[in-house]
Amino acid sequence: MEDPTTPHYLTSNRDRLTVHGPSGPLVAPLGSSVVLPCYVNELLLMEDLEVEWRRRDSETLVHLYQDGESRAEAQQQDYHDRAHFFTDEIQHGNFSLRLDNLRAEDEGKYTCKVYSQQNYGETVVQIKDVERLLVSGSDEFITASVGEDVTLNCSVDSHITPEDFEQVSWKKTDEDILVLLYQNNETLPESSDERYRDRVEFFIDEIPNGNFSVRLKSVKTEDKGVYMCQVFAGGLSANATAVLEQLGLSVLHIMVLILCFAASGSALLLCCLIYCRSSKKALSLQVLLAICPNIILLLTFVLWGFTEGFWNETIICCALYILRPLMLFNAAPYLKNLPRA
Structure with missing residues:
Protein backbone atom coordinates (compact mmCIF):
# COMPACT_ATOMS: atom_id res chain seq x y z
CA MET A 1 0.00 0.00 0.00
CA GLU A 2 1.30 3.43 -0.94
CA ASP A 3 2.39 5.72 1.90
CA PRO A 4 0.00 8.74 1.89
CA THR A 5 2.85 11.04 2.89
CA THR A 6 5.03 10.12 -0.12
CA PRO A 7 5.05 12.87 -2.79
CA HIS A 8 3.13 11.48 -5.78
CA TYR A 9 5.16 13.36 -8.33
CA LEU A 10 8.08 11.12 -7.39
CA THR A 11 6.13 7.92 -7.98
CA SER A 12 4.16 8.58 -11.18
CA ASN A 13 4.24 10.57 -14.40
CA ARG A 14 1.60 13.30 -14.56
CA ASP A 15 0.72 16.27 -16.77
CA ARG A 16 1.29 19.75 -15.40
CA LEU A 17 -1.61 21.50 -13.66
CA THR A 18 -1.62 25.27 -13.18
CA VAL A 19 -1.89 26.03 -9.47
CA HIS A 20 -2.07 29.64 -8.31
CA GLY A 21 -0.76 31.15 -5.12
CA PRO A 22 -0.20 34.64 -3.67
CA SER A 23 1.67 37.32 -5.58
CA GLY A 24 4.18 37.79 -2.77
CA PRO A 25 5.22 36.74 0.74
CA LEU A 26 2.61 36.76 3.51
CA VAL A 27 3.13 38.90 6.60
CA ALA A 28 1.10 38.20 9.74
CA PRO A 29 1.33 38.93 13.46
CA LEU A 30 2.38 36.32 15.98
CA GLY A 31 -0.54 34.34 17.40
CA SER A 32 -2.96 35.25 14.62
CA SER A 33 -4.41 33.15 11.79
CA VAL A 34 -3.09 33.38 8.24
CA VAL A 35 -4.52 31.99 5.00
CA LEU A 36 -2.06 30.44 2.55
CA PRO A 37 -3.73 30.75 -0.91
CA CYS A 38 -3.72 27.80 -3.29
CA TYR A 39 -6.30 27.36 -6.06
CA VAL A 40 -6.90 26.28 -9.65
CA ASN A 41 -9.09 27.98 -12.27
CA GLU A 42 -10.57 24.79 -13.66
CA LEU A 43 -12.97 22.22 -12.34
CA LEU A 44 -11.30 19.04 -11.14
CA LEU A 45 -12.84 15.66 -10.59
CA MET A 46 -13.14 14.90 -6.92
CA GLU A 47 -12.28 11.28 -7.59
CA ASP A 48 -8.61 10.61 -6.76
CA LEU A 49 -8.11 14.28 -5.83
CA GLU A 50 -5.24 14.73 -3.40
CA VAL A 51 -3.76 17.91 -1.96
CA GLU A 52 -0.60 18.15 0.12
CA TRP A 53 0.79 21.10 2.03
CA ARG A 54 4.43 20.68 3.04
CA ARG A 55 7.26 22.76 4.47
CA ARG A 56 9.63 23.25 1.58
CA ASP A 57 12.73 23.31 3.77
CA SER A 58 12.08 19.98 5.47
CA GLU A 59 9.25 18.28 3.52
CA THR A 60 7.30 18.25 6.79
CA LEU A 61 3.66 17.36 6.08
CA VAL A 62 1.48 20.25 7.22
CA HIS A 63 -1.87 19.04 5.86
CA LEU A 64 -3.13 16.25 3.65
CA TYR A 65 -6.45 15.90 1.80
CA GLN A 66 -6.96 12.39 0.45
CA ASP A 67 -9.88 10.06 -0.32
CA GLY A 68 -12.37 12.88 0.11
CA GLU A 69 -11.26 13.90 3.61
CA SER A 70 -8.50 15.53 5.59
CA ARG A 71 -6.04 13.00 6.95
CA ALA A 72 -5.15 14.46 10.36
CA GLU A 73 -3.30 11.32 11.42
CA ALA A 74 -0.70 11.96 8.70
CA GLN A 75 0.03 15.53 9.86
CA GLN A 76 3.18 16.47 11.67
CA GLN A 77 2.35 16.89 15.37
CA ASP A 78 3.10 20.65 15.46
CA TYR A 79 0.24 21.31 13.03
CA HIS A 80 -2.50 19.30 14.72
CA ASP A 81 -5.53 21.54 15.29
CA ARG A 82 -3.68 24.46 13.66
CA ALA A 83 -3.83 23.68 9.92
CA HIS A 84 -7.26 23.54 8.27
CA PHE A 85 -8.83 23.43 4.80
CA PHE A 86 -11.92 25.33 3.75
CA THR A 87 -13.79 22.09 3.16
CA ASP A 88 -16.74 23.63 1.29
CA GLU A 89 -14.36 25.34 -1.13
CA ILE A 90 -12.44 22.26 -2.23
CA GLN A 91 -15.00 21.34 -4.91
CA HIS A 92 -14.51 24.78 -6.43
CA GLY A 93 -10.77 24.29 -6.75
CA ASN A 94 -9.82 26.26 -3.63
CA PHE A 95 -7.19 24.40 -1.62
CA SER A 96 -6.09 27.29 0.57
CA LEU A 97 -4.84 26.47 4.04
CA ARG A 98 -5.67 28.37 7.23
CA LEU A 99 -2.86 28.22 9.76
CA ASP A 100 -3.95 29.23 13.27
CA ASN A 101 -1.98 30.48 16.28
CA LEU A 102 0.96 31.56 14.16
CA ARG A 103 4.38 30.96 15.72
CA ALA A 104 7.78 32.40 14.98
CA GLU A 105 9.00 29.02 13.74
CA ASP A 106 6.21 29.01 11.11
CA GLU A 107 8.25 31.42 9.02
CA GLY A 108 9.40 29.83 5.78
CA LYS A 109 8.19 28.48 2.43
CA TYR A 110 5.29 26.07 1.97
CA THR A 111 4.43 24.02 -1.09
CA CYS A 112 0.83 23.29 -2.09
CA LYS A 113 0.79 20.18 -4.31
CA VAL A 114 -2.37 19.19 -6.14
CA TYR A 115 -2.90 15.76 -7.73
CA SER A 116 -5.97 15.12 -9.93
CA GLN A 117 -6.23 12.07 -12.14
CA GLN A 118 -3.15 12.31 -14.37
CA ASN A 119 -2.55 16.00 -13.63
CA TYR A 120 -0.16 17.48 -11.11
CA GLY A 121 0.76 21.03 -10.14
CA GLU A 122 2.13 23.05 -7.25
CA THR A 123 2.66 26.56 -5.95
CA VAL A 124 4.92 27.99 -3.26
CA VAL A 125 3.73 30.28 -0.46
CA GLN A 126 6.11 32.11 1.84
CA ILE A 127 5.40 33.37 5.35
CA LYS A 128 7.89 35.99 6.43
CA ASP A 129 8.35 38.67 9.05
CA VAL A 130 6.19 37.01 11.68
CA GLU A 131 5.79 39.64 14.38
CA ARG A 132 7.93 38.83 17.39
CA LEU A 133 6.87 39.04 20.97
CA LEU A 134 7.29 42.72 21.82
CA VAL A 135 7.20 43.94 25.40
CA SER A 136 7.45 47.62 26.33
CA GLY A 137 7.88 49.25 29.72
CA SER A 138 8.43 52.70 31.18
CA ASP A 139 10.30 55.03 28.83
CA GLU A 140 11.44 57.28 31.66
CA PHE A 141 12.68 56.90 35.20
CA ILE A 142 9.90 56.80 37.77
CA THR A 143 9.99 59.26 40.64
CA ALA A 144 7.76 59.22 43.70
CA SER A 145 7.58 60.22 47.32
CA VAL A 146 7.93 57.58 49.99
CA GLY A 147 4.50 56.27 50.94
CA GLU A 148 2.93 56.91 47.54
CA ASP A 149 1.64 54.28 45.10
CA VAL A 150 3.45 53.91 41.76
CA THR A 151 2.72 52.04 38.54
CA LEU A 152 5.43 49.95 36.83
CA ASN A 153 4.43 49.67 33.16
CA CYS A 154 4.62 46.49 31.07
CA SER A 155 2.61 46.05 27.86
CA VAL A 156 2.72 43.15 25.41
CA ASP A 157 2.33 44.22 21.78
CA SER A 158 1.06 41.10 20.02
CA HIS A 159 -2.08 39.23 19.09
CA ILE A 160 -1.53 36.49 21.65
CA THR A 161 -4.61 35.71 23.70
CA PRO A 162 -4.28 35.79 27.53
CA GLU A 163 -4.69 32.00 27.63
CA ASP A 164 -1.50 31.60 25.60
CA PHE A 165 0.71 33.49 28.06
CA GLU A 166 2.77 30.84 29.79
CA GLN A 167 4.25 33.13 32.44
CA VAL A 168 4.72 36.79 33.28
CA SER A 169 7.05 37.67 36.14
CA TRP A 170 8.13 40.92 37.76
CA LYS A 171 11.54 40.88 39.47
CA LYS A 172 13.74 43.41 41.20
CA THR A 173 16.87 42.66 39.21
CA ASP A 174 19.51 44.34 41.36
CA GLU A 175 18.58 42.02 44.24
CA ASP A 176 17.05 39.13 42.23
CA ILE A 177 13.79 39.32 44.19
CA LEU A 178 10.50 38.02 42.79
CA VAL A 179 7.94 40.81 43.05
CA LEU A 180 4.87 39.20 41.43
CA LEU A 181 4.08 36.19 39.23
CA TYR A 182 1.34 35.47 36.67
CA GLN A 183 1.15 31.83 35.58
CA ASN A 184 -1.49 29.41 34.28
CA ASN A 185 -3.92 32.31 33.74
CA GLU A 186 -3.85 33.43 37.35
CA THR A 187 -1.93 35.73 39.66
CA LEU A 188 0.16 34.01 42.33
CA PRO A 189 0.66 36.60 45.12
CA GLU A 190 1.94 33.95 47.54
CA SER A 191 5.04 33.58 45.33
CA SER A 192 6.07 37.19 46.00
CA ASP A 193 8.97 37.98 48.28
CA GLU A 194 7.74 38.98 51.75
CA ARG A 195 8.95 42.54 51.14
CA TYR A 196 6.33 42.92 48.39
CA ARG A 197 3.57 40.63 49.57
CA ASP A 198 0.27 42.52 49.91
CA ARG A 199 1.91 45.62 48.38
CA VAL A 200 1.88 44.78 44.67
CA GLU A 201 -0.92 43.81 42.27
CA PHE A 202 -1.77 43.48 38.57
CA PHE A 203 -4.53 45.50 36.91
CA ILE A 204 -6.64 42.36 36.42
CA ASP A 205 -9.14 43.96 34.03
CA GLU A 206 -6.29 45.05 31.74
CA ILE A 207 -4.62 41.64 31.35
CA PRO A 208 -6.87 40.60 28.40
CA ASN A 209 -5.47 43.66 26.59
CA GLY A 210 -1.89 42.51 27.13
CA ASN A 211 -1.30 44.98 29.94
CA PHE A 212 0.78 43.42 32.72
CA SER A 213 1.61 46.64 34.55
CA VAL A 214 1.67 46.42 38.33
CA ARG A 215 0.76 48.83 41.10
CA LEU A 216 3.35 49.07 43.89
CA LYS A 217 1.74 50.43 47.04
CA SER A 218 3.29 52.52 49.81
CA VAL A 219 6.72 52.89 48.22
CA LYS A 220 9.69 52.60 50.59
CA THR A 221 13.26 53.81 50.15
CA GLU A 222 14.40 50.18 49.83
CA ASP A 223 12.15 49.82 46.76
CA LYS A 224 14.47 52.02 44.71
CA GLY A 225 16.06 50.06 41.86
CA VAL A 226 15.51 48.31 38.53
CA TYR A 227 12.47 46.10 37.90
CA MET A 228 12.10 43.67 35.01
CA CYS A 229 8.87 42.41 33.46
CA GLN A 230 9.59 39.12 31.66
CA VAL A 231 6.99 37.53 29.39
CA PHE A 232 6.94 33.93 28.12
CA ALA A 233 4.42 33.12 25.38
CA GLY A 234 4.30 30.82 22.35
CA GLY A 235 7.77 29.47 23.02
CA LEU A 236 9.21 33.00 22.96
CA SER A 237 10.31 35.36 25.68
CA ALA A 238 10.82 39.11 25.91
CA ASN A 239 11.25 41.61 28.68
CA ALA A 240 11.05 45.27 29.59
CA THR A 241 12.42 47.24 32.52
CA ALA A 242 11.19 50.01 34.77
CA VAL A 243 13.52 52.07 36.96
CA LEU A 244 12.27 53.48 40.24
CA GLU A 245 14.53 56.25 41.48
CA GLN A 246 14.66 59.66 43.16
CA LEU A 247 12.35 58.81 46.00
CA GLY A 248 11.36 62.10 47.62
CA LEU A 249 10.75 62.69 51.33
CA SER A 250 7.22 62.25 52.58
Missing part, protein backbone atom coordinates in the same frame (compact mmCIF):
# COMPACT_ATOMS: atom_id res chain seq x y z
CA VAL A 251 5.58 64.29 55.35
CA LEU A 252 6.38 61.52 57.83
CA HIS A 253 10.05 61.59 56.84
CA ILE A 254 10.16 65.33 57.40
CA MET A 255 8.58 64.84 60.83
CA VAL A 256 11.23 62.24 61.66
CA LEU A 257 13.99 64.71 60.78
CA ILE A 258 12.35 67.45 62.89
CA LEU A 259 12.08 65.10 65.89
CA CYS A 260 15.74 64.09 65.52
CA PHE A 261 16.81 67.73 65.55
CA ALA A 262 14.45 68.39 68.48
CA ALA A 263 15.99 65.53 70.49
CA SER A 264 19.50 66.83 69.87
CA GLY A 265 18.50 70.41 70.55
CA SER A 266 16.71 69.58 73.81
CA ALA A 267 19.76 67.67 75.04
CA LEU A 268 22.08 70.64 74.32
CA LEU A 269 19.67 73.10 75.90
CA LEU A 270 19.35 71.08 79.09
CA CYS A 271 23.11 70.67 79.33
CA CYS A 272 23.48 74.46 79.16
CA LEU A 273 20.81 74.94 81.83
CA ILE A 274 22.48 72.42 84.15
CA TYR A 275 25.75 74.27 83.80
CA CYS A 276 24.12 77.63 84.62
CA ARG A 277 21.74 76.60 87.45
CA SER A 278 22.25 75.71 91.08
CA SER A 279 22.90 72.13 92.09
CA LYS A 280 19.34 71.61 93.40
CA LYS A 281 17.72 72.64 90.17
CA ALA A 282 20.44 70.88 88.22
CA LEU A 283 19.20 67.54 89.56
CA SER A 284 15.73 68.16 88.08
CA LEU A 285 17.29 69.26 84.81
CA GLN A 286 19.37 66.09 84.70
CA VAL A 287 16.18 64.06 85.07
CA LEU A 288 14.66 65.98 82.16
CA LEU A 289 17.87 65.46 80.19
CA ALA A 290 17.37 61.70 80.51
CA ILE A 291 13.62 61.76 79.79
CA CYS A 292 12.95 64.37 77.08
CA PRO A 293 15.41 63.25 74.36
CA ASN A 294 14.44 59.60 74.91
CA ILE A 295 10.70 60.32 74.59
CA ILE A 296 11.33 62.34 71.43
CA LEU A 297 13.49 59.58 69.91
CA LEU A 298 10.84 57.02 70.86
CA LEU A 299 8.30 58.94 68.75
CA THR A 300 10.90 59.28 66.00
CA PHE A 301 11.39 55.52 65.67
CA VAL A 302 7.64 54.88 65.74
CA LEU A 303 7.26 57.20 62.73
CA TRP A 304 10.27 55.55 61.07
CA GLY A 305 8.55 52.19 61.43
CA PHE A 306 5.46 53.53 59.66
CA THR A 307 7.44 54.99 56.77
CA GLU A 308 9.98 52.23 56.17
CA GLY A 309 8.39 49.14 57.62
CA PHE A 310 11.51 47.98 59.48
CA TRP A 311 9.49 46.88 62.48
CA ASN A 312 12.17 44.63 64.02
CA GLU A 313 14.63 47.52 64.30
CA THR A 314 11.84 49.88 65.37
CA ILE A 315 10.73 47.64 68.25
CA ILE A 316 14.32 47.18 69.51
CA CYS A 317 15.08 50.91 69.41
CA CYS A 318 11.75 51.87 70.99
CA ALA A 319 12.36 49.37 73.79
CA LEU A 320 15.75 50.98 74.41
CA TYR A 321 14.34 54.49 74.65
CA ILE A 322 11.49 53.32 76.92
CA LEU A 323 13.81 51.46 79.30
CA ARG A 324 16.08 54.45 79.90
CA PRO A 325 13.40 56.66 81.57
CA LEU A 326 11.98 53.64 83.40
CA MET A 327 15.39 52.83 84.83
CA LEU A 328 15.74 56.47 85.92
CA PHE A 329 12.35 56.44 87.69
CA ASN A 330 13.32 53.18 89.35
CA ALA A 331 16.53 54.76 90.65
CA ALA A 332 14.83 58.03 91.72
CA PRO A 333 14.23 57.01 95.42
CA TYR A 334 17.97 56.49 95.84
CA LEU A 335 19.00 59.86 94.41
CA LYS A 336 18.76 61.54 97.90
CA ASN A 337 21.53 59.26 99.11
CA LEU A 338 23.93 60.53 96.50
CA PRO A 339 26.59 62.99 97.77
CA ARG A 340 25.92 66.59 96.81
CA ALA A 341 28.55 69.00 95.58
